Amino acid sequence: MKLLTILAALMLANISIAQEYVPSPEVLKSREQFADDRFGIFIHWGIYSMFGQGEWYLNYGPQAEEYMKAAKGFYPSDFNAEEWVSAIKDAGAKYITITTRHHDGFSMFHTAENDYNIVDGTPFKRDILKEIADECHRQGIALHLYYSHLDWVRDDYPQGRTGHSTGRDSGKADWDSYYGFMNRQLTELLTNYGPIRAIWFDGWWDHDEDATPFDWHLPEQYGMIHSLQPGCMVANNHHQAPFAGEDIQIFERDLPGENTAGLSGQEVSRLPLETCNTMNGMWGYKIMDQNYKDTPTLIRYLVKAAGMGANLLLNVGPQPNGELPATALARMKEMGEWLRSYGETIYETEAGPFPAQSWGTTTRKGDRLFVHVMSPETSAILLPIETKIKKAFEYKSGKSVRMTHTGSHTVLHLDSIPTGIDHIIECRL
The missing domain is CATH 2.60.40.1180 (Golgi alpha-mannosidase II)
Incomplete structure (x- = not known):
């Protein structure tokens, strides 16, 4: 009840503030630190790793009711937060962005909203996010939290252009219910896990083809986030020009200003920039995807991003047993070795005075x-x-x-x- 009262007060207080966003001094400091970092590691992990088909597996045929049963068998016995964060730090990365809830609706943290989470819904019974957060804070690695705006299992989520085959009852859509659910979970994330430097949203595009523009009520949600943690930045992977209230501009699978993957044709803003990309082909673990980019390619991509004044958020999809794939670890180790010699030319730098050249x-x-x-x-x-x-x-x-x-x-x-x-x-x- 106390959480609901706090949430209601924050929402009311921020309706007017969110209309004209003025970044707080704390957010401006976070933006500066973020821009200095230049390199982060993205982690896509959830019960979808058990199927070995990537993070979108539920979208391609399984019924949500059957898919959700996988949680009862999720036991990542080899997960070790200290080893993960140490390997990421050794890679030269300065921050981690981890999926707290992906489109399949499973929460990789302990939430009071339902039992479909890592603590209450699995035999593992451990709050993975809490262990990673504690380790990040101990080792001086900034923590960003990915959070899906869409959900393929909840009936109250208004159905968009994905997740049509999961068996949800679209007649039970209730935006107010779903919006309240999201904001209560975001309040948990920003209350129970220490300093969070950014919330990284994904899924806005699920309603980008609606006949009537869909109102996600983002200004109020963004205002709530900034109120809960004044230094927490907001990012949204919507593939559009930045919206009011956002602190980072994201480019997916492309460098700023490029659009080879068809997801990043938006105009480049003056906000801190980040390009996210995969080491192999998928975000979540896919057992058949061993097509990893070689280390020189990854290093050059990092350098090219820095040359545009952007960060590289490089993805790793952990295995269902809780280990980071051996090839990913090898690539990270080699990138770390290079950065220990040449990191001064990447960290805390600005874009060069002229565009990239052929050389x-x-x-x-x-x-x-x-x-x-x-x-x-x-x-x-x-x-x-x-x-x-x-x-x-x-x-x-x-x-x-x-x-x-x-x-x-x-x-x-x-x-x-x-x-x-x-x-x-x-x-x-």
Whole structure:
């Protein structure tokens, strides 16, 4: 009853505030820290991992009533929060975004809203989110929480364009009931798990084809989040330009301004940017998907994101037994090794002063310009920059690099065409 009273008061208090969003000093600080981080790990984990078919398995045929029975067999005996967070930290990642409730409606945390959760609905009986949150706070890793706006099992969720075959009774849709359920769960997440740096929403797009625009009542919900934790940012993977009240702009499977996957054609804003992508092909664990990107590809993607002033949120889909896949761990370890040598050119940097070039991209930190040469066709690296460079040298060895200036361009003359993952030249402006 106390939780309901608090929730009602917060909702009423924030209706007027949410209409014109002014970020709090705490949120502005979180935005700055987030932008400095540049690298995070995404974790998609739920009972769907038991089927080994990815996180959308329920959408492709099973009845919700049968699917939900899987919770009674979910016992991730090898889950170890300390090992997870340690491996992620060793990878050079600065934050974790984890699925607390995906589209299948299963809560990976202890909720009072129903028994369909990791503590009350499984023989495991442990609050996985609490263990991860405690470990993140202990090891200094920021925690972001993914939360689905849609639900394929609840009758009160107004049916959108997905989840039509799960057996829900669409005649029982009740938006007020469902909206209250979500906000009570969000209140639990922001009350019981310590400092949360961001809520990462997904699912708005489920109603993007409605004849009448669907009102998710986001301003009130966003205002509630900011009131519960003034430093908590709001992000929403809606594939649109940012809405009022949001603090991060997300791009799915593409770098900002690109749209090869058909999900990220929106205009790039001035908010902190994040691109989320997979190590292999799926977000959730898929037993047949071993098509992992190699380490050079992942490192270069991270560098390209940083060159656009964006973070990379790189996904891992844990196995049903609670382990992170061995290949994912190997990739993370190798990325961490690279970042220990070259992280200074990624962390706490801004986008370079000109767009990415055919040879690579740039990042900047004050008067230091880091030239990331990743795919050169010649040893002469053309920089379309008007500011005259005072000196240039190899970042790793400190060896001086010869320069020539032509109009509004500077050319860096390397001894040979680089062949490594990323040949970095530091320039002083």
